[in-house]
Amino acid sequence: MAEMIYLDHAATTPVRREVAEAMAMCMTETGHFANPGSDHAPGRQAAHIVEQARERFAALIGAKAEDIVFTSGATESNNMALLGGAAFYSNKGKRIALAKTEHKSVLDPCRQLASRGWSLDWLETDEQGLITTQALTAAITDETCLASCMLVNNETGVVHNIPALARVCGEAQVLLHVDAAQALGKLPIEARRWDVAMMSFSAHKLGGPKGVGALYLRRKPPVKVQPLVFGGGQERGLRSGTLPVHQIVGLVRAAELAEAEREQMFRHLGRLRRRLLDQLVAGLPQVEVNGAQTAQSPHILNLSFHGVDGEALRADLIDLAVSSGSACTSDHAESSYVLRALGRSDSLADASLRFSFGPTTTAEQVDQAAQRVIASVRRLRALSPLWREEAAA
DSSP states (O other): OOOOEEOBTTTOOOOOHHHHHHHHTTTSTTSSOSOTTSSSHHHHHHHHHHHHHHHHHHHHTTOOGGGEEEESSHHHHHHIIIIIHHHHHTTTOSEEEEETTSOHHHHHHHHHHHTTTOEEEEEOOOTTSOOOHHHHHHHOOTTEEEEEEESBOTTTOBBOOHHHHHHHHHHTTOEEEEEOTTTTTTSOOOHHHHTOSEEEEESTTTTOOTTOEEEEEOBTTBOOOOOSOOSSOTTTTTSOSOOOHHHHHHHHHHHHHHHHTHHHHHHHHHHHHHHHHHHHHHHOSSEEEOSOSSSBOTTEEEEEETTSOHHHHHHHOTTEEOBSSOGGGTTSOSOOHHHHHTTOOHHHHHTEEEEEOOTTOOHHHHHHHHHHHHHHHHHHHHTOHHHHHHHHO
8 A cells, every 4th residue: 555645734733752752741740731721839829921922922923912812723613703793792683694605604693594584695706706896895794793704715725805895894883704724834824914803723623632722802993702612711701711721831832833944845845836736737737726826825725627527536545645625524425515506516626636735745745746646637527428428518
């Protein structure tokens, strides 16, 4: 069996050694393991570590410590922002503007709100998957309370112009929530300067542990949400539960490492993306690139392959860890709703692969992956009546 090549860093990343070491210092009896809510010396020391971590994380995203709420990850942050924000600001109106290309952890909370009487105004993307200021302006009404837009799309890597969209929302007095799970450590983030209301983050997309993230909640001017979890009143009463000191430390250490290497890694990942794309396009006809190529994060490449069955393609690539879309929707046997929103047919959306790269990805791995995909697509096309029809057309 050939060596497994992991090209699914947009789904999750291995925890970096430096991160694991920092976390270990907060887990055992000789470290800072105490409950940060306890009123004794070990507890106060743990609380101090949490507050230091809060300040360090805030600095990485252009925020202040008072803006940061620690959560279990971007899914919880998205739910807190949308459900909690909707509950607090429903007196303004019960309309939310968002795109069909958002992550499920944004779409599903909004659909929950729709079942409670809220209206969802769908933002149209262009053929490259981008939301324009014109589309957002057209969707906003006097009753629009919230809008939500990803910074980097998790399937296509498309980068939205958040500062411009935030200006539209500001002028209309609409709160803008941004899912930045795929952007942290990949792109510069200036939460306060961009004037977004809320922004969600996750650790495991950038070499940190699973199960921890953060929500940026603007304090000046203040943005408020109603809590979803009740119990101990932690995180200013917004998110009850004992704070996991080791995970918070892991989140911040991973984010700091990623930020320190961001510019170098941007160039490295961009070279890998271009290397893979060039080889696949040169080796195979009828390959479609999904998403904008200019406004693009370099760690994601999404391609559709004409003339093959998507399930057969993924089954054939047993030694290549890639995705057909978001890992959060992999339990559902349907083609990517994101690609369908971009105008891809069901069959072409299903015959897509998302390649995503990380700091440990090498050029040699990319070359091997290209060879395996080219061989697999050629083999499947040779057996495909659909391909013969397309090739003859």
